[in-house]
Amino acid sequence: MFEEYFRLFKDFILDLLKVLVKSRVAVAGAVVAGLVLPVLLFSVFLDLRGVVKNPYFGFLIYMVMGPLFVAGLATVVVGLLLFRDKEEIGVYALEYIREQMAMPGRFIRVRKMIYLSSFLTFMTLLVIGVVSYTGFTYTESVRFCGQFCHTVMEPEYITYQNSAHSRVPCVDCHIGANAGGFTKSKVTGIKMIFATLFNRFDRPIATPIASLRPTREVCEQCHRPEKFHGDKLYVKDGYLPDEANTHVQTILLMRVGSGGYRGQVAQGIHWHVSANHHTYYQEDPEQPGVISQIKLVDHDGAVVIYQRGDNSKPNGTGRPGYKLMDCLDCHNRPTHVFLSPDEALDTKISTGVIPPELPFVKKLGLELVQRPYGGKDQARRQIAEGVEAWYGQNYPELKRSAPQQLNQAAAGMFQAWSENVFPEMKISWRTYGSKLGHRDNTGCFRCHTSELVSREGRTISHDCNLCHVVLADRQPSPDIMRILQGNRVAGVLSSSGGSL
Ligand code: HEC
Numbered sequence: 001m002f003e004e005y006f007r008l009f010k011d012f013i014l015d016l017l018k019v020l021v022k023s024r025v026a027v028a029g030a031v032v033a034g035l036v037l038p039v040l041l042f043s044v045f046l047d048l049r050g051v052v053k054n055p056y057f058g059f060l061i062y063m064v065m066g067p068l069f070v071a072g073l074a075t076v077v078v079g080l081l082l083f084r085d086k087e088e089i090g091v092y093a094l095e096y097i098r099e100q101m102a103m104p105g106r107f108i109r110v111r112k113m114i115y116l117s118s119f120l121t122f123m124t125l126l127v128i129g130v131v132s133y134t135g136f137t138y139t140e141s142v143r144f145c146g147q148f149c150h151t152v153m154e155p156e157y158i159t160y161q162n163s164a165h166s167r168v169p170c171v172d173c174h175i176g177a178n179a180g181g182f183t184k185s186k187v188t189g190i191k192m193i194f195a196t197l198f199n200r201f202d203r204p205i206a207t208p209i210a211s212l213r214p215t216r217e218v219c220e221q222c223h224r225p226e227k228f229h230g231d232k233l234y235v236k237d238g239y240l241p242d243e244a245n246t247h248v249q250t251i252l253l254m255r256v257g258s259g260g261y262r263g264q265v266a267q268g269i270h271w272h273v274s275a276n277h278h279t280y281y282q283e284d285p286e287q288p289g290v291i292s293q294i295k296l297v298d299h300d301g302a303v304v305i306y307q308r309g310d311n312s313k314p315n316g317t318g319r320p321g322y323k324l325m326d327c328l329d330c331h332n333r334p335t336h337v338f339l340s341p342d343e344a345l346d347t348k349i350s351t352g353v354i355p356p357e358l359p360f361v362k363k364l365g366l367e368l369v370q371r372p373y374g375g376k377d378q379a380r381r382q383i384a385e386g387v388e389a390w391y392g393q394n395y396p397e398l399k400r401s402a403p404q405q406l407n408q409a410a411a412g413m414f415q416a417w418s419e420n421v422f423p424e425m426k427i428s429w430r431t432y433g434s435k436l437g438h439r440d441n442t443g444c445f446r447c448h449t450s451e452l453v454s455r456e457g458r459t460i461s462h463d464c465n466l467c468h469v470v471l472a473d474r475q476p477s478p479d480i481m482r483i484l485q486g487n488r489v490a491g492v493l494s495s496s497g498g499s500l
C-alpha cells in the first residue's frame with residue numbers, strides 16, 4: 001500500500017516535472033520555491049519557538065523569504081499558463097486526464113493522483129497561511145515597530161520601555177481597532193519603511209502623526225476616566241544643586257476627579273472628558289500650539305465661547321481645525337516620556353544609580369548632561385572625563401578614596417543623558433514637551449489663562465487650588481510628610497533615604 005503511494009507520488013512528481021520543463025519560467029519559479037521552502041519552514045519554526053531574538057530575523061522570514069516563496073509558486077503558475085511552449089495548459093491537462101482514463105485500470109490511479117495533488121495544494125496553502133499569519137503578527141509586534149528601524153525608533157522605543165505602558169504593544173495604541181485605522185496605519189507603516197530605506201524622514205520625527213495618533217477609545221479600552229474618583233497624593237523626590245545634594249520633596253494633592261459615574265457629577269481634572277459637556281478648541285494657524293478660541297458646550301446645551309483679543313463676535317467657530325478635547329490634549333506623552341535634565345538626574349539619584357553622598361554631584365550632573373555631544377560614545381567618554389576632572393580638581397582625596405563611586409556617578413549621568421537625548425534623531429532635552437502640567441505654558445495654561453475671555457467677561461480659572469493643593473514645593477523635610485507618615489520616627493518611611 002505504502003509502496004504504491006510512493007510510486008504514485010514519484011510518478012506525479014515526474015509528470016509534474018515533465019510539464020514544468022516545458023516552460024523555463026516555471027522551472028525557475030519551482031527552483032526558487034523549492035529552495036526557499038525548507039529554509040522558510042525551519043526559520044518559522046525557530047521564530048515561533050522564540051529561539052532567535054534579532055528583529056531582523058523576523059524581517060528576513062516574513063518580508064523576504066515568505067514573499068519569495070509565494071512569488072516562486074506564482075511564477076510556476078504564470079510560466080505554465082503563459083509561457084509553456086504552444087499548448088494551452090487547460091487543454092493539456094484535460095487531454096492528459098482523458099488519455100489516462102482511457103487506459104485500462106487507470107481510473108483508480110487518476111483518482112489517487114487527484115487526492116495527492118489536492119493534498120499538495122492543501123499543504124502549499126497551509127504554508128502560505130502560516131507564513132502570512134505569522135508575518136502579519138510580526139508587523140504588529142513591538143520588535144518590528146520599536147527595533148527594526150533602530151535609529152529612527154530608538155527614542156520612542158527607549159522611552160516606551162521606561163514608561164508605565166512598557167507592556168502595551170505599540171499597535172494597541174497606534175492602530176485603531178476599526179479597519180480604517182488598520183489600513184491607514186499599514187499604509188503609513190509602508191511609507192515609513194521606504195522613508196527609512198531612502199533616509200528621508202524628519203529628524204526629530206514630527207508629532208503628532210495624524211494617522212497614528214491614538215484616539216480616546218484606544219485609551220478607554222484599559223482606562224475608565226469616569227472611575228477615577230477624588231483626590232490623589234503625588235510625592236516627588238528631588239535634589240538641590242548644593243554641596244549636600246539636599247533631598248527635597250514636592251507634594252501635591254491632585255484633583256484627579258472623574259468624568260461622572262452613576263449619578264455622580266463630573267468633577268476635578270477629568271471633568272473635561274465627561275460625556276455631559278464638550279470642550280472644543282482651535283489653535284491659532286499662525287502660532288501652532290497657541291489656543292485662540294474655546295467653545296464650551298455645557299450639559300444643558302448652553303454655549304460659552306472664550307476668545308483671545310476681540311471677543312465681541314465669535315470668529316471661526318466650525319472652521320476646520322476645531323477640535324474636541326480628548327485624553328491626548330493633556331496626556332500627550334503617556335509613554336514616550338522625555339524628562340528634563342533635572343528630573344532625569346533626580347530619578348537616578350533617588351534610585352541610588354548616582355551616589356547621593358558625592359558632594360555637588362547633582363550640580364555637576366546638570367552641567368555635564370546638558371553639554372552638546374555628537375553621539376553615545378562621545379557622551380560616555382566626555383561625561384566620565386568631566387567627572388574625573390572636576391573631582392580631581394575640587395575633591396582630590398575623593399578621587400583617591402572612592403574611584404568606584406566616581407565611575408558610578410559618571411555611568412548614572414550618562415544613563416540619564418542616553419535615555420532622553422538622541423543626537424542621531426536631533427532630539428535634545430525637551431524636544432518633545434509634555435502638556436500635562438504648566439512647565440512652559442504648553443500645558444493646562446494654554447486654556448487656563450486670563451487671555452481667553454468670553455463675551456460676558458468670563459475666563460477659565462487658573463486658581464492654584466483648582467487642579468491641586470500644593471502641600472510642599474521642593475521643600476526639605478516637609479512637615480506634611482510627618483503627618484502623612486503618622487508621626488513615625490524620622491527616617492523610617494522616607495521614600496529615598498532622605499533626611500526626614
Ligand atoms: C500608551 C500608548 C502608546 C504606546 C504603547 C506607544 N505609543 Fe507611540 N505615541 C503615543 C502617543 C500618545 C504619541 C504622541 C501623539 C501626539 O502627540 O499626538 C506617540 C507618538 C509616537 C511617535 C511620534 C514621535 C513622538 O515621539 O511623538 C512615534 C514614532 C511612536 N509613537 C512610536 C511608537 C513605538 C515604536 C511604540 C512601541 C515601541 C509606541 N509608539 C508605543 C502613544 C503610544
Ligand code: HEC
Nearest residue numbers: 164165168172173214218219220221222223327328331334
Ligand atoms: C492595553 C491597556 C492600556 C492602554 C491601551 C492604555 N493604557 Fe494607560 N496604563 C495601562 C496600565 C496597565 C497602566 C498602569 C501601569 C503601572 O502602574 O505599572 C497604565 C498607566 C497609565 C497612566 C498613569 C501614569 C503613569 O505614568 O504612571 C496614565 C496617565 C495612562 N495610563 C494614560 C493612558 C492614555 C492617555 C492612553 C491612550 C493613549 C493609555 N493610557 C492607553 C494600560 C493601558
Ligand code: HEC
Nearest residue numbers: 216219220223225228254256269272273326327330331436
Ligand atoms: C485636562 C487634562 C486631562 C485630560 C483631558 C485627561 N487627563 Fe488623565 N490626568 C490628568 C492629570 C493632570 C492627571 C494626574 C497627574 C498625573 O498623572 O501626572 C491625570 C491622571 C490620569 C490617570 C492616572 C489616574 C490615577 O488614578 O492614578 C489615568 C489612568 C488617566 N489620567 C487617563 C486618562 C484618560 C484615559 C483620559 C481620556 C479619556 C484622560 N486621562 C483625560 C489630566 C487629564
Ligand code: HEC
Nearest residue numbers: 267268269271279281296330436437443444447460466467
Ligand atoms: C483646551 C482647553 C483646556 C485645556 C488644555 C485644559 N483645560 Fe481645564 N478647563 C477648560 C474649560 C473650558 C473648563 C471649564 C471652565 C468653566 O466652566 O468656566 C475647564 C475646567 C477645569 C477644571 C474645573 C472642573 C470642574 O470641576 O468644574 C479643572 C480642575 C481643570 N480644568 C483642570 C485642567 C488641567 C489639570 C489641565 C492640564 C493638564 C487642563 N485643565 C487643561 C479647558 C481646558
Ligand code: HEC
Nearest residue numbers: 250436437438444445448461462463464466467468470473
Ligand atoms: C489648570 C490646572 C492647574 C492650575 C490652575 C495650576 N496647576 Fe500646578 N500643576 C498642574 C498639574 C497637572 C501638575 C502636575 C504636572 C505633572 O504631573 O508633571 C502641576 C504641578 C505643579 C507643581 C509641581 C511641579 C513639579 O513637577 O515639580 C507645582 C509646584 C505647581 N503645580 C504649582 C502651581 C501654582 C503655584 C499654581 C498657581 C499659580 C498652579 N500650580 C496652578 C495643574 C495646575
